[in-house]
Amino acid sequence: MIDVLVIGGGNAALCAALMAREAGASVLMLEAAPRAWRGGNSAHTRNLRCMHDAPQDVLVDAYPEDEYWQDLLKVTGGLTDEKLARLVIRASSNCRGWMRRHGVHFQPPLSGALHVARTNAFFMGGGKALVNAYYRSAEKLGVQIRYETPVQTLDLDDGRFIAARLANGERIAARSCVLAAGGFESNREWLREAWGQVNGEWVADNFLIRGTRYNQGVLLRHMIDAGADMTGDASQSHCVAIDARAPLYDGGICTRVDCVSLGVVVNRQAQRFYDEGEDFWPKRYAIWGRLVAQQPGQIAWSIIDSKAVGRFMPPVFPGTRAGSLPELARAIGLDEPAFMQTLNAFNASCKVGSFDHAVLDDCHTQGVAPQKSHWALPLDTPPFYAYALRPGITFTYLGLKTDETAAVRFGGRASPNLFVAGEMMAGNVLGKGYTAGVGMSIGTAFGRIAGTNAASAARGAADSQRNGALHAAA
Structure with a gap:
């Protein structure tokens, strides 16, 4: 019998498989996707947020625990388990050596518009290279891997894992199991259920999926039905405002539009609806998908002028370009008088100080709602550009409640041999x-x-089994 069954194929699953194998367990990993699409959303990532009290290899300056915690507290609005959040923060300070031993390489610090050279370590070659390195290491260590093997249900006995059942009816027993099969962001019906309707239209039908198409939430739904303790809100997710021309699935990081903080964002009525300069973009970019999702038709436009060009990572697709603001309004199909009223009001409200996109500067608006807290410059220098935005779901936050042991819980009791990692439990730390x-x-x-x-847990089960056999023989 296999010691540890790992269900999933992304970063969390791979980390679990590698650690279990290093501990001497036999490991079988089941990945729902074909080999070419392995890795889930992890293949689309670029970096890891790391606590450090002093400069460390690819990390500059310091990013202490309390600052990391305050950053997390701010973006979640307090919807986070502090004990588990601090566990994650502390663990981020000492994992890079282990990652390197498994073939992950980090690139030199970045600077410029991303503002994350101090807080984040970037993977050389991105998430795809990280995933491939982990798979190579897992194979070398003897981890068994099966692709195109989706799990439908689990056999459970009073919270104890017994076996997994595949879509083809096959049953796979193991002494313990790790659930790391992702959320439900690719399940359109579940997204509809979570987001509901507005004016008779399903909000989620206008969503694009930034990540894998294989995260259908099958196991998550099964665990809900099995009575597992849950955490999080089904409508909360990592939801980014991405280029409306992005593909339906697997667009990844290149679909992001990063100029929001350098201009204004308007909806279909040509109205602004949120503070574009609230905070640095890496701390706020993931709120904008939800904001756009709440707008009519789930669409918006990021508007900039030529002063912003070169200050942000350019999108893959060029924006709509025009020589004047009225011409831009006509080009993107917005009501010209309403658009000009919004832009003129914004331009007149700008209190320009010392513009510096690398700091929370003193360029702000006054007398207009919503305000723009930082980086507020009049949009007055042609050419002008517009980027159409749609909500892009990366992963969902509804998940299994857990504790510092990563055990799945049933009625407050920790399972003795069923554990959870990654998107399936991220809602414990990320409430929003x-x-x-x-x-x-x-x-x-x-x-x-x-x-x-x-x-x-597998060792304990094996020992009990051997002791039972010896006792029976005696």
């Missing part, structure tokens, strides 16, 4: 909001914990 790189921090921390504890 997001800050760049924290998803990988959560997956890495809890993947490693889950793998270690699953190996320990």
Whole structure:
């Protein structure tokens, strides 16, 4: 019998499989996707948010625990388990050496518009390279891997894992199990259920999926039905305002539009609806998908002038360009008088100080709602550009409630041999909001914990089985 069964194929699953194998357990990993699409959303990532008290290899300056915690507290609005959040934060400070031993390489610090050289360690080659490195290491260590193997249900006995059942009816027993199969962001029906209707139209029908098409939430739904303790809100997710021309699935990081803080964002009525300069973009970019989702038709436009060009990572697709603001309004199909009223009011409200996109500067608006807190410059220098935005779902936050052991809980009781990591439990730390790189921090921390504890549970089960056999023989 296999010691540890890992269900999933992304970062958290791989960390669990590697840790369990290093602990001496036999490990089988089941990935729903084909080999070419393995890795789930982790393949689309770029970095890991890391606590450090002093400069460390690719990380500059310092990013202490309390600052990391305050950043997380701010974006979640307090919807986070502090004990588990601090566990993740501390674990982020000492995981890079282990990652390197498994083939992950980090690139030199970045600077410029991303503002994350101090807080985030970037993977050389991005998430795809990280995933491939982990798979190579897992194969070298003897982890068994099966692709195109979706799990439908689990056999459970009073919270104890017995076996997994595949879509083809096959039953796979193991001494312990780690659930790391992702959320339900690719399940359109579940998204409809979570977001509902507005004016007779399903809000979620206008969503694009930034990540994998294989996260259907099948196991998550099964665990809800099985009575597992849950955490999070089904409508909360890592939801980014992305280019409306992005593909339906797997657009990844390149679909982001990063100029929001350098201009204004208007909806279909040509009205602004939120503070574009509230905070640095890496701390606020993941709120904008939800904001756009709440607008009519789930669409908006980011408007900039030529002063912003070169200050942000350019999108893959060029924006709509025009020589004047009225011409831009006509080009994107917005009501010209309403658009000009909004832009003229914004321009007149700008109190220009010392513009500096690298700091929370003193360029702000006064007398207009919503205000723009920082980086408020009049849009007055042609050419002008517009980027159409749609909500892009990366991963969902509804998940299994857990504790510092990563155990799945049933009625408050921890399962002795069923553990959870990654998106399936991220809602314990992320009740809402997001800050760049924290998803990988959560997956890495809890993947490693889950793998270690699953190996320990398997050893205990094997020892009990041997002792029982010896006792019966005697």
